[in-house]
Every structure is written in C-alpha cells, then in structure tokens.
Amino acid sequence: MTEPSETTVPQLPPGGAPSGRTWQRWLSPHAVQRLPWASSLAVAVFQMVGTHFAAENQPDRASLDAFARTLLLIGPALLLVRHRYPRITVFGVCTAAMLYFGAGYPYGPIVVSVAVAYFAAILAGRRWAGWAALGLLWAGHLIVAHWLYRWLPPSGDDPASWGQELGVAAWVVAVVAASELVRVRREQIVRDRAEREEAERRRADEERLRIARELHDVLAHSISVINVQAGVGLALLDQDPEQARTALTTIKSASKEALGEVRQVLDTLRTPGDAPRSPAPGLERLSDLTEQASRAGLSVDVVVEGVPDALPAGADLAAFRIIQEALTNVVRHSGSRTARVVLRHTPEQLELRVEDEGPATEGRDSGGGRGLVGMRERAAALGGTVEAGPRPDGGFRVLARIPRGSPATVARGRAAPHAGPPPAQAPEEEAP
Structure with a gap:
C-alpha cells in the first residue's frame, strides 16, 4: 500500500492530453516497474475472491456479472497511480464503488479499494479531495439505500436498516481516524527530522x-x-x-x-572523542x-x-x-x-x-x-x-x-x- 512512485511516473502536461513523448516516458519499462503493482494486485485478488464468497451469503442481491467484475477491477487499476494522482484515484474509486452499490450487487470487500485510495490521498496532502470523495460516497449510499432502492435493482428490495447504516458510519469513521493518525505521525517524523x-x-x-x-x-x-x-x-x-x-x-x-x-x-577538528593535547x-x-x-x-x-x-x-x-x-x-x-x-x-x-x-593613536587603520x-x-x-x-x-x-x-x-x-x-x-x- 505504500510503494513510492512520485519520482518515477511523469505528470500529465497541464491543459491537455499527454504528448507522444510523455506517453513514452509514462509507459517506459522503468516507470512501469516502479508502479505499486504488488499492493494493487493484492487488493484486486482480495476483492474478487472476497466478493464471490460474500455473494453466496446474499442471495437477495443482484448476481455478479461482467459489469460487476469490471467495477471490482476498476478500483485496483486506479490504485496503480494513487501516488502520482491521488485526487483522480480517490474520486474514481469512490465513483466505481457508488455504481457498484447502485446496481444492487452484494456488499463486500470493494470498500478496500476505497480505504486505500482515501489513505493515499490523505498522506499526499489531498485531504479535501479525500473527505469530499468519501463524503459523497457515503451520502450516495444513504440515498440509494433509503430512497432510490425502489427503482434500482434488485427488484422488490427493502430499505437498508439503520443498524446497518451505523456499521457503515463506524467503518467510515475508522478509515478517517486511521488515515489522520498516520498523517499526523508522518508529519511529526518529518518535523523531528527537520529539527534534528x-x-x-x-x-x-x-x-x-x-x-x-x-x-x-x-x-x-x-x-x-x-x-x-x-x-x-x-x-x-x-x-x-x-x-x-x-x-x-x-x-x-x-x-x-x-x-x-x-x-x-x-x-x-580531529576525530571526535580524541582528548585535547593540552x-x-x-x-x-x-x-x-x-x-x-x-x-x-x-x-x-x-x-x-x-x-x-x-x-x-x-x-x-x-x-x-x-x-x-x-x-x-x-x-x-x-x-x-x-x-x-x-x-x-x-x-x-x-x-x-x-x-x-x-x-x-591617529593615522592607523582599524x-x-x-x-x-x-x-x-x-x-x-x-x-x-x-x-x-x-x-x-x-x-x-x-x-x-x-x-x-x-x-x-x-x-x-x-x-x-x-x-x-x-x-x-x-x-x-x-x-x-
């Protein structure tokens, strides 16, 4: 979750699409190797396998199809660029999760991508973007679960219980608190190093x-x-x-x-620890x-x-x-x-x-x-x-x-x- 990639993946040029040379640098073997492949792949595998087992215990939800699996993979794919583009990543991952919940698919570990993207945004200093994306996801979930559920799949669905909403709120608070604690700790380490x-x-x-x-x-x-x-x-x-x-x-x-x-x-000026000679x-x-x-x-x-x-x-x-x-x-x-x-x-x-x-004395240079x-x-x-x-x-x-x-x-x-x-x-x- 923490592989650095800021110094290796080139930024997109401001005000337009990347040029051919920028794409060459971005897709160069060295830049590709420096992407956080391991953590992103681990999140993808965990979400796919975990959602499969979660769906077996939620027969009332919509069955997993190609669109659901695509949404499950969009989050880990965006996590590859979370260090270089934390704002795009956190909004993209939350959008994919919102589409997943709105389509009525089973609740499961898709929230892992959300947590990782939010964590990366907070550590990158994009706190407002992280809060906005997570807040919009939470608000969207409330709207879907208590209002739009009548017109969205699965058919005949009932509104979510408020006890379930308390669990979701506890998860959001835990993610925010853990991210802020890590951010504060890292800033303290940086300040201590600068002071030393x-x-x-x-x-x-x-x-x-x-x-x-x-x-x-x-x-x-x-x-x-x-x-x-x-x-x-x-x-x-x-x-x-x-x-x-x-x-x-x-x-x-x-x-x-x-x-x-x-x-x-x-x-x-000799080696520290040597005693003075006189x-x-x-x-x-x-x-x-x-x-x-x-x-x-x-x-x-x-x-x-x-x-x-x-x-x-x-x-x-x-x-x-x-x-x-x-x-x-x-x-x-x-x-x-x-x-x-x-x-x-x-x-x-x-x-x-x-x-x-x-x-x-006069006539003498001081x-x-x-x-x-x-x-x-x-x-x-x-x-x-x-x-x-x-x-x-x-x-x-x-x-x-x-x-x-x-x-x-x-x-x-x-x-x-x-x-x-x-x-x-x-x-x-x-x-x-």
Whole structure:
C-alpha cells in the first residue's frame, strides 16, 4: 500500500492530453516497474475472491456479472497511480464503488479499494479531495439505500436498516481516524527530522564560530606583539644591535606560543572523542599574558578584588580571551604604554575591567576588526555582557561581566546567541 512512485511516473502536461513523448516516458519499462503493482494486485485478488464468497451469503442481491467484475477491477487499476494522482484515484474509486452499490450487487470487500485510495490521498496532502470523495460516497449510499432502492435493482428490495447504516458510519469513521493518525505521525517524523538537521547545522555553525573566534584571538594578540617588536628591531638594528636582538627574541617566543595555541585549536577538528593535547588557556596564564604584553612595551597592572574562586572551563577561557583581546587593542590602538586589569570576584559573577589612559593613536587603520564583536559573543554565550567605549577622562575601557555558571545563567547563555545583535556601543578601534 505504500510503494513510492512520485519520482518515477511523469505528470500529465497541464491543459491537455499527454504528448507522444510523455506517453513514452509514462509507459517506459522503468516507470512501469516502479508502479505499486504488488499492493494493487493484492487488493484486486482480495476483492474478487472476497466478493464471490460474500455473494453466496446474499442471495437477495443482484448476481455478479461482467459489469460487476469490471467495477471490482476498476478500483485496483486506479490504485496503480494513487501516488502520482491521488485526487483522480480517490474520486474514481469512490465513483466505481457508488455504481457498484447502485446496481444492487452484494456488499463486500470493494470498500478496500476505497480505504486505500482515501489513505493515499490523505498522506499526499489531498485531504479535501479525500473527505469530499468519501463524503459523497457515503451520502450516495444513504440515498440509494433509503430512497432510490425502489427503482434500482434488485427488484422488490427493502430499505437498508439503520443498524446497518451505523456499521457503515463506524467503518467510515475508522478509515478517517486511521488515515489522520498516520498523517499526523508522518508529519511529526518529518518535523523531528527537520529539527534534528537544523540543530546539527546550528551546532556546526557554532563550532565554526568558536574556532574562528579562537584563531582570531590567538593570532591577533601574537601578531600584534610580533609587529611591534619587528618595528623596534628594524629601528634599532644599526644603532642598538643588542636591543634589536631582544626584540627578535620576543618575536621568536611570541610566534612559538602562537603556533602552539593554533595547533591546540586545530586539534579540535580531529576525530571526535580524541582528548585535547593540552588544556585550554585560562586566568592561571594571566602572568604569561602580561609578560608578553610587557615585551611589546606595555606595562600591565593587575588588581584582584574579592576572593578568587575556580571558574568553569568555558568562563575561564572566555575571561582569558577577553583580557587578551583588550590588551591587544591597547598595544595596537592606544598611545598609552600602561594598562590596568581589574578582576573583581563575587559569588555570582566575575567582573573584568581593562582600561588605558589613551590617547588613541591617529593615522592607523582599524582594519574593520572583529575583536570587540568576538568579546561580546564570548560573554553572551555564557549569559554575560561586554561594554566597551571611551572613558570620560580619556583612554578606553572594556568592562565584561561573566556569570559563574548557575542553571539560570546556562539558560540565558543558550538563548543569548539568538536574541539578536548587542546594543550599539560607542565607536572604537580594535584589532583585525
């Protein structure tokens, strides 16, 4: 009853009869083989044999003749195209059944073709056609059984009992209910599959965004340090070779560390289930970060307020990357050679504040960078916020609040990436 044939039997051309080429495609061996022959043949055999035995127990009905057997075969023949033409099939099968009942032939399994055609129409989305065809058949049966029976064969027939009509009504309701249940179940399966695919795409997009953000933070910071030290080395290569050597040493150290972190990020693309080769960076490496900034000529003052407590891995990594990106922006875009990092620990959240005294450097290309966008995305993924902009007394400030991972925070963090873009902040320059 369920062999698919939608993709193999060609449709009739709109507005007219099929052309010769269409008939060739429709009658091609491949298209013919894909028709639901097995189920249609089974229905035909069941109707012919079942009606023969049913006629023996209904001697008061008209005897089976060639016309009756033709009507019994019309339904299964139309079922061959029920997947491609569900409306034509259900109306054709119901019409054949109505002619069969109107001719006074024995009641029997001809209703099987009706049930199969209606079922196919419902599953194909032709619900109005299925309801209309089945409703017209039921109404026609009532008219024949209680009014037209006087003039239709067999002669001397009496009106059908209302108890029999209750049985017919129960059969119709059962067919409709079963078809609707199957339809609803199939639609639910399709929705569940679509939701799973959408969730997989969303996870893949989030993973790509995470990797891009990690690479940006690693490369932007390290390359900024390398760029500054390369400029120092070039400027002092002739006048102060020893200082130039120190700059080159810093470049080597920064590039080595960047390569290690890039390798760690790329390791996440290996076979799922493989353990990472090194732990993700966190606030325990803040001293390394400030030391690297000092090699680039930036003095960093770190202040810790409150009692430091262990952070979840995601929050620890986000805090480290936000401080790293903020210091990178100071190195690249501020004339100040000092920066202040304040870590304020509370039971509910970690507050980060990175600020410099400015002024912003002029004549330098901001590059249309994504640094501050990445900070906000990291904080939003954990249910936190990032505010960035100029200070009233000069300089620039980055203020981040990262929750410590309560259930409410997790719920907010999952919803935050879909809540829309963050509110507009004051214009600023950032690392590319």
